Amino acid sequence: SARWSLVSMIRGLSTSNGGLRRPRPRPLRTRLTAVRKGKEKNVVCTKTVVAKVEHVEKVRMLCKEYQERMKGNSSETHQGVVTFECTEDTFEENAFHFWERYKDANSFNQNMTSEDTSYFLEKLSEYVEKPVGIALFEYMNGEIGNCCVEIGPKGEGGLDDATGANKYGGGARYEQTSNAVQFGNEYQ
Numbered sequence: 001s002a003r004w005s006l007v008s009m010i011r012g013l014s015t016s017n018g019g020l021r022r023p024r025p026r027p028l029r030t031r032l033t034a035v036r037k038g039k040e041k042n043v044v045c046t047k048t049v050v051a052k053v054e055h056v057e058k059v060r061m062l063c064k065e066y067q068e069r070m071k072g073n074s075s076e077t078h079q080g081v082v083t084f085e086c087t088e089d090t091f092e093e094n095a096f097h098f099w100e101r102y103k104d105a106n107s108f109n110q111n112m113t114s115e116d117t118s119y120f121l122e123k124l125s126e127y128v129e130k131p132v133g134i135a136l137f138e139y140m141n142g143e144i145g146n147c148c149v150e151i152g153p154k155g156e157g158g159l160d161d162a163t164g165a166n167k168y169g170g171g172a173r174y175e176q177t178s179n180a181v182q183f184g185n186e187y188q
Contacts, residue, residue, distance in 0.1 A: 041140045042082060043108045047098035048133040055127035056094050062127070063096050066120040070100075070111070078114065080107020094129070101139060108136075 051059035067086040070078055080103035089095035102108040111117060121132065138145035 041104070041138055043102045043105050044137040044139045044144060045098070045100040045102070045108060045112075046135045046137070047100070049096040049098070049124065050092070050129045051094040051096070051127055052129050053094055059094070059096065059124065059127050060088070062120060062124055063098075066116065067098075069116045078111055078116070080104060081111060 049059060049063065063086045067084060070081060070084040081100070082103060083099065083101040085099045087097050087099075089097060100108075100111075102111065124132070136148040138148065
């Protein structure tokens with residue numbers, strides 16, 4: 001029994017409290033603070049560029065230069081850019097995809113009208129098969145929302161307007177309310 005007492009003491013066990021270890025006291029200088037998780041809404045823009053087969057290398061070079069300018073410039077030039085990436089499509093050799101995340105809608109608008117973006121779209125126009133596809137999303141707390149559309153099933157218009165089924169004049173007005181990015185005379 002004396003041996004058992006010695007082993008118990010070595011292991012830090014006490015027979016007086018039923019064989020349980022005493023917890024160590026907490027340090028007195030512990031400071032607890034709460035961190036508020038923000039509800040900041042970002043804007044995500046995806047662009048798809050489809051190059052003419054004979055101009056894939058030129059488009060690749062233009063996309064790379066554009067990405068470097070948007071990521072590498074000072075914050076004064078491209079304010080509000082959180083993420084800016086360009087990748088090649090793994091299935092279509094001539095397709096390139098941009099993933100851009102902006103602090104807010106104003107940052108997106110400023111960067112879409114910047115000299116770098118205007119220059120890129122102007123130089124790109126003669127090397128692409130079709131206009132650049134652009135989609136906008138809301139991004140909050142690490143989750144991406146629905147695509148922001150101005151016309152179609154989730155926006156103005158929709159199935160009722162397309163079929164004229166809406167009894168309040170649906171289908172009476174067929175005007176496009178969104179603007180497309182135009183590339184010179186070829187697409188006008």
